[in-house]
Amino acid sequence: MLLGSSEALLPDGQDVVRRKVFYVSGFDPLGPRRYRELYRSEGAEQSRISGYDLNVSRLPRSLAGNYQWHAVHQDGNSRSEADFEFLGWDDIVRTSIRPSLIRVYILMFRTLWIYLSSGAIHAMRRLRRGPLIAGLGPAVLMTFYLVYAAMIGTAAGLALTGPLGVPLAVGLCGGLGAFILAMYGTFFFEEQMMIYFMVNDLAYSAKEGGRYPEPLCRRLDEFADRIGEALDSGEYDEVLVVGHSSGAQLAISAVSRFLEREGLHNGDRLNVLTLGQSIAMSSFLPEAHQLRADLARVADEPRVFWLDVTAPGDGACFALTDPVANCREHGRPIQTLNPVVVSAAFQQTMEPGDLKRYRWRLLRMHFQYLCAFAAPKAFDYFLITAGPQSLSARFSRRECSPSTVYDPVSPVLHPG
Numbered sequence: 001m002l003l004g005s006s007e008a009l010l011p012d013g014q015d016v017v018r019r020k021v022f023y024v025s026g027f028d029p030l031g032p033r034r035y036r037e038l039y040r041s042e043g044a045e046q047s048r049i050s051g052y053d054l055n056v057s058r059l060p061r062s063l064a065g066n067y068q069w070h071a072v073h074q075d076g077n078s079r080s081e082a083d084f085e086f087l088g089w090d091d092i093v094r095t096s097i098r099p100s101l102i103r104v105y106i107l108m109f110r111t112l113w114i115y116l117s118s119g120a121i122h123a124m125r126r127l128r129r130g131p132l133i134a135g136l137g138p139a140v141l142m143t144f145y146l147v148y149a150a151m152i153g154t155a156a157g158l159a160l161t162g163p164l165g166v167p168l169a170v171g172l173c174g175g176l177g178a179f180i181l182a183m184y185g186t187f188f189f190e191e192q193m194m195i196y197f198m199v200n201d202l203a204y205s206a207k208e209g210g211r212y213p214e215p216l217c218r219r220l221d222e223f224a225d226r227i228g229e230a231l232d233s234g235e236y237d238e239v240l241v242v243g244h245s246s247g248a249q250l251a252i253s254a255v256s257r258f259l260e261r262e263g264l265h266n267g268d269r270l271n272v273l274t275l276g277q278s279i280a281m282s283s284f285l286p287e288a289h290q291l292r293a294d295l296a297r298v299a300d301e302p303r304v305f306w307l308d309v310t311a312p313g314d315g316a317c318f319a320l321t322d323p324v325a326n327c328r329e330h331g332r333p334i335q336t337l338n339p340v341v342v343s344a345a346f347q348q349t350m351e352p353g354d355l356k357r358y359r360w361r362l363l364r365m366h367f368q369y370l371c372a373f374a375a376p377k378a379f380d381y382f383l384i385t386a387g388p389q390s391l392s393a394r395f396s397r398r399e400c401s402p403s404t405v406y407d408p409v410s411p412v413l414h415p416g
Contacts, residue, residue, distance in 0.1 A: 053075070118284070
């Protein structure tokens with residue numbers, strides 16, 4: 001901790017001078033440069049709207065080889081800095097993606113069977129509609145693609161063999177060709193809907209029934225090591241671990257592994273921020289025992305503060321649900337602080353024109369947490385990650401949103 005005896009010299013409300021931020025992305029093959037540029041451009045826009053200064057610059061790679069950047073926040077007499085480190089698994093994502101249509105459809109049917117046979121889909125129906133969009137939407141649309149292409153192929157074949165009078169074999173080949181062209185035409189919608197991409201994402205989580213694949217396990221151990229090294233360095237007033245989308249569960253598991261192996265020492269300040277989480281897509285699966293244990297361990301650690309931010313306007317997340325209580329035998333214990341579940345309230349914080357423009361761009365809405373808000377309220381991503389207050393100081397007195405769902409509905413519940 002840096003504050004020590006100098007704490008009294010800081011402006012009122014400031015408890016962070018220097019912060020370490022570890023960022024874990026979701027299932028994304030594009031890598032860290034995208035996120036640094038997003039932070040730079042959207043941070044500049046948010047600072048213009050909110051009236052503070054935010055300067056973002058590059059840093060050399062960390063000793064572990066991870067991509068980094070630096071942010072300086074200035075607002076009146078308050079000045080704070082943040083060193084960002086991207087905890088990447090994009091290389092694992094790239095090797096897991098199956099681009100061919102045949103393989104994607106095999107993945108879709110196999111993944112759908114896993115979720116249906118395990119009871120996960122039935123359990124998700126007791127949560128909000130986000131799980132149904134994220135879980136069933138791709139399967140429904142891909143089935144529609146098949147029916148649509150089959151109809152075009154059939155119509156083409158009948159037209160060739162009927163009015164045009166071509167031989168049956170030629171008509172069958174023509175119909176098959178029209179079917180294939182129609183299927184590949186669905187890639188036109190993929191840019192907006194990201195259906196095939198979502199299937200790859202879900203399939204990666206489900207292929208081992210919720211267990212982390214071995215390459216990802218090794219990567220999580222590396223993440224935990226980096227968290228421990230940052231805390232042991234004594235250079236930071238706060239170490240903040242941020243996970244977005246499916247990266248939320250990885251952030252929790254990395255923190256859990258650190259807590260299990262090393263634990264916190266006096267003066268350590270470790271906080272966790274999860275954004276747009278879809279944790280139930282994995283934690284509801286039958287073999288996700290380790291993930292459910294990780295969730296409980298972080299929730300029960302009183303020296304770690306965990307804020308979970310979602311929004312009903314994000315159709316790819318489990319909006320306003322407690323990801324720990326939903327898969328825990330006793331739900332949410334009364335004495336448990338974590339996680340504090342709040343809404344980013346897109347309807348109140350975004351421009352009406354942007355809400356309309358991005359309504360069907362599911363991925364863009366899912367990334368809104370990392371972007372500027374026209375009328376930010378409690379949640380300001382850039383103020384949280386680079387500003388003068390720690391996450392716990394900013395939100396620890398806040399209660400969960402009144403409509404948060406705490407029901408233990410997972411088909412397999414953690415006993416602790």
